[in-house]
Amino acid sequence: MPRFAANLSMMFTEHPFLDRFAAAAKAGFTAVEFLFPYDHPAEEVGRRLDDNGLIQALFNLPPGNWDAGEKGFAALPERFDDLKASLKTALPFAKATGVKRLHLMAGIADRHDAKAVEAYYKSVAWAAEFFAPHGLDVVIEPINPRNVPGYFLNDFGFARDLIRELKIPNLKLQFDIYHCQIIHGDVTMRLREMSDITGHVQIASIPSRNEPDGEELNYPFLFEELDRLGYGGFVGCEYNPRGRTENGLGWFAPYKGVKP
Ligand SMILES: O=C(O)C(=O)[C@@H](O)CO
Numbered sequence: 001m002p003r004f005a006a007n008l009s010m011m012f013t014e015h016p017f018l019d020r021f022a023a024a025a026k027a028g029f030t031a032v033e034f035l036f037p038y039d040h041p042a043e044e045v046g047r048r049l050d051d052n053g054l055i056q057a058l059f060n061l062p063p064g065n066w067d068a069g070e071k072g073f074a075a076l077p078e079r080f081d082d083l084k085a086s087l088k089t090a091l092p093f094a095k096a097t098g099v100k101r102l103h104l105m106a107g108i109a110d111r112h113d114a115k116a117v118e119a120y121y122k123s124v125a126w127a128a129e130f131f132a133p134h135g136l137d138v139v140i141e142p143i144n145p146r147n148v149p150g151y152f153l154n155d156f157g158f159a160r161d162l163i164r165e166l167k168i169p170n171l172k173l174q175f176d177i178y179h180c181q182i183i184h185g186d187v188t189m190r191l192r193e194m195s196d197i198t199g200h201v202q203i204a205s206i207p208s209r210n211e212p213d214g215e216e217l218n219y220p221f222l223f224e225e226l227d228r229l230g231y232g233g234f235v236g237c238e239y240n241p242r243g244r245t246e247n248g249l250g251w252f253a254p255y256k257g258v259k260p
Pocket residue numbers: 035060103141143176179202238
């Protein structure tokens with residue numbers, strides 16, 4: 001049975017950020033993820049996890065100026081120094097939370113520009129090698145162009161080929177099923193094809209990005225498929241609840257309290 005991680009950037013937003021940990025635990029989650037912890041002291045985030053018996057499944061490396069539209073800089077050749085600095089910023093948060101994987105964002109760049117591709121390969125390899133001695137994986141996530149127009153990593157095949165080519169053991173795929181269905185479809189076959197390189201999975205209904213309990217995809221089937229594939233990682237619930245988070249957790253009832 002998959003282990004679900006509540007995404008605290010999108011779920012339980014009825015509560016201030018630091019109180020969302022308790023809300024997630026109360027709702028039966030044993031793990032959480034979120035976009036960014038950097039506005040809060042690392043020790044305080046670690047304390048909220050401990051106090052609530054939660055595992056940190058994932059968070060993102062610093063993306064640059066998010067409010068100004070930056071989405072990371074791994075594919076931006078002129079931002080390599082910023083990329084290197086961002087890894088150092090994230091490390092104390094990784095230590096304080098005990099997280100085992102970090103999402104490296106690619107940035108807004110043209111995937112068909114050779115300089116951007118070269119920068120991306122270099123940044124991804126650098127980040128993975130930087131975190132390897134700390135026992136941390138780096139994950140990369142293709143994102144659909146409707147949600148983030150111009151995002152460099154917008155193709156699962158490109159991500160798969162890069163990971164297979166670089167052959168860095170702690171470099172893996174963040175397989176967000178919501179993005180995969182929008183970009184390509186044929187989700188089950190892609191999960192099967194990429195299961196050996198998948199380090200994290202995320203879910204939401206398509207197209208509304210709400211609770212995974214309806215619309216285009218049959219999630220109970222996909223959860224069983226993850227079991228059939230022997231996927232032992234987390235499934236991040238990266239969706240916008242239709243109303244109060246707690247009121248939309250009917251889909252989660254069979255999976256409540258699943259421990260590692
Ligand atoms: O948008 C998504 O999907 C994510 O997983 C985020 O980490 C990207 O910011």
